[in-house]
Amino acid sequence: MIEVEHISKIFRVSRRNSGFKEAAKALFHREYEELKALDDISFTIADGEMVGYIGPNGAGKSSTIKILSGILYPDSGTCFVNGRIPWKERKAHVKDIGVVFGQRSQLWWDVPVIDSFELIKDIYDIPLTTYRNNLEELIALLNLSQIIKTPTRQLSLGQRMRCEIAASLLHEPKILFLDEPTIGLDAISKLAVRDFIRKRNETHKTTVILTTHDMQDIEALSKRIILIGKGRLLMDGTLDDLKSVKAEDSIDEVIASMYRKYDIA
Amino acid sequence: MKKYVSFFRMRFSTGLQYRQAAIAGMSTQFVWGAMEILLFKAFYEADPSAFPMEFSALTSYIWLQQAFLALYMMWFLEREIFDSITGGGIAYELCRPLDLYSMWFARNIANRMSKAVLRCIPILLLATCLPKPYGMQPPRSLITFILFLFSMGLALLVTVAFSMILYLLCFYTISPLGIRMVAFSLVEFFSGAVIPLPFLPDGIRQVCELLPFASMQNVAFRIYSGDLSGIRGYGAISLQLFWVVALILSGKLLLKNALNKVVVQGG
Numbered sequence: 001m002i003e004v005e006h007i008s009k010i011f012r013v014s015r016r017n018s019g020f021k022e023a024a025k026a027l028f029h030r031e032y033e034e035l036k037a038l039d040d041i042s043f044t045i046a047d048g049e050m051v052g053y054i055g056p057n058g059a060g061k062s063s064t065i066k067i068l069s070g071i072l073y074p075d076s077g078t079c080f081v082n083g084r085i086p087w088k089e090r091k092a093h094v095k096d097i098g099v100v101f102g103q104r105s106q107l108w109w110d111v112p113v114i115d116s117f118e119l120i121k122d123i124y125d126i127p128l129t130t131y132r133n134n135l136e137e138l139i140a141l142l143n144l145s146q147i148i149k150t151p152t153r154q155l156s157l158g159q160r161m162r163c164e165i166a167a168s169l170l171h172e173p174k175i176l177f178l179d180e181p182t183i184g185l186d187a188i189s190k191l192a193v194r195d196f197i198r199k200r201n202e203t204h205k206t207t208v209i210l211t212t213h214d215m216q217d218i219e220a221l222s223k224r225i226i227l228i229g230k231g232r233l234l235m236d237g238t239l240d241d242l243k244s245v246k247a248e249d250s251i252d253e254v255i256a257s258m259y260r261k262y263d264i265a
Numbered sequence: 266m267k268k269y270v271s272f273f274r275m276r277f278s279t280g281l282q283y284r285q286a287a288i289a290g291m292s293t294q295f296v297w298g299a300m301e302i303l304l305f306k307a308f309y310e311a312d313p314s315a316f317p318m319e320f321s322a323l324t325s326y327i328w329l330q331q332a333f334l335a336l337y338m339m340w341f342l343e344r345e346i347f348d349s350i351t352g353g354g355i356a357y358e359l360c361r362p363l364d365l366y367s368m369w370f371a372r373n374i375a376n377r378m379s380k381a382v383l384r385c386i387p388i389l390l391l392a393t394c395l396p397k398p399y400g401m402q403p404p405r406s407l408i409t410f411i412l413f414l415f416s417m418g419l420a421l422l423v424t425v426a427f428s429m430i431l432y433l434l435c436f437y438t439i440s441p442l443g444i445r446m447v448a449f450s451l452v453e454f455f456s457g458a459v460i461p462l463p464f465l466p467d468g469i470r471q472v473c474e475l476l477p478f479a480s481m482q483n484v485a486f487r488i489y490s491g492d493l494s495g496i497r498g499y500g501a502i503s504l505q506l507f508w509v510v511a512l513i514l515s516g517k518l519l520l521k522n523a524l525n526k527v528v529v530q531g532g
Contacts, residue, residue: 091362106357122271
């Protein structure tokens with residue numbers, strides 16, 4: 001159960017014009033602009049739900065994920081994940097969640113993937129039998145048997161992403177945050193990742209929150225969509241709600257017209 | 266505790282992979298040690314009475330320093346930790362049920378030890394084979410040797426605890442370069458890596474010996490070579506203990522403060 005109530009976060013961003021003179025001026029006087037990354041966001045997600053969290057670049061998607069995973073402190077508002085405030089009880093909280101940041105890696109670069117998995121086993125204190133069962137299942141479903149013997153640096157992006165997802169599920173988290181898990185993947189890898197996420201949600205009842213720019217991800221995976229832009233929550237509904245805006249267009253166009261409508265593009 | 270041990274093991278075994286770096290490092294350190302000893306010999310011959318250490322104590326000091334360079338040189342820092350702070354990779358590390366400080370600490374100790382283990386034995390062996398007074402002398406007594414080992418351990422803890430502060434300051438400065446440059450030169454001079462601390466003039470030396478930097482390699486190597494013994498040796502070890510505790514506490518405090526306002530950079 002995830003309950004987010006009136007969360008706001010402001011970042012200070014330094015701005016200046018181009019040129020040497022401006023750079024010299026910035027030595028003495030810096031102009032900061034306050035950027036509302038999140039502005040009074042509230043929503044509730046039930047156990048076992050799969051939610052697509054979408055919005056244009058800079059909308060505040062990653063900030064939300066970071067707050068929900070306990071890495072970032074909001075300026076105001078509260079949030080409970082399984083009854084805990086993530087940033088207050090970080091260590092207890094993170095045992096229950098799995099996180100994949102599509103643009104970063106959690107695997108050790110120079111050693112075979114299986115060594116990273118073993119380390120994760122110790123980090124989360126996963127009992128040996130549980131670990132073996134989970135590993136076996138993940139290897140079978142994500143087709144990893146050969147890949148895990150390879151050092152991370154020699155994997156293709158698609159192979160690495162499959163390993164990243166496996167790494168975040170070894171400790172059987174109840175909630176899985178996926179921050180752009182399909183970014184940069186080819187068609188086959190995308191299909192494999194989507195298929196896996198859907199099955200995981202069905203069989204393990206894992207709550208999944210997924211941010212993405214790929215509308216096919218959304219179409220394939222989530223019934224519920226939360227749309228944010230410029231830090232504000234714009235829509236919380238189903239894919240059909242979104243489509244009803246302009247039924248005849250493709251989902252990408254619908255989203256684009258939503259962005260224009262709310263002036264957030 | 267087990268998780269930190271696993272972390273240690275992982276980093277240690279990764280560190281052992283770099284054989285070529287170890288060979289290159291060893292030859293550099295051996296030549297460097299030899300040149301340094303020749304340089305000090307010139308001073309010694311000019312005026313033995315002005316020399317603050319025994320010549321054989323100095324050579325042992327230098328060989329130990331070269332053999333265990335990886336344990337105590339400030340510039341053996343982990344780039345990955347700086348990168349994870351400035352680049353945002355720290356996001357993943359914060360998603361683990363781990364104490365960040367202990368994890369990075371274990372990782373640094375492992376990294377330094379894996380480098381030192383590969384390099385120290387050949388250098389020490391070679392240095393022992395050199396003729397007196399240029400070679401490495403055996404320790405004066407068993408007690409000296411035990412104190413030396415104990416002090417070496419403390420020195421490693423002081424060095425890593427100080428490096429932790431350097432890493433953590435990056436939460437505040439974005440670029441780690443400036444801090445690193447200043448810290449390297451400071452530590453190198455005040456820890457006795459450039460010239461052993463007994464060579465510093467009176468007044469300055471007494472102050473330097475109280476600084477945390479003197480609790481790094483200085484104490485251990487001087488205990489071994491007999492330059493620090495008896496009451497002065499125990500005093501120096503107590504000071505090392507004090508700095509271990511003080512630096513670890515300030516590091517933890519700094520981390521706590523940093524995490525309260527951490528901004529994970531980039532997307």
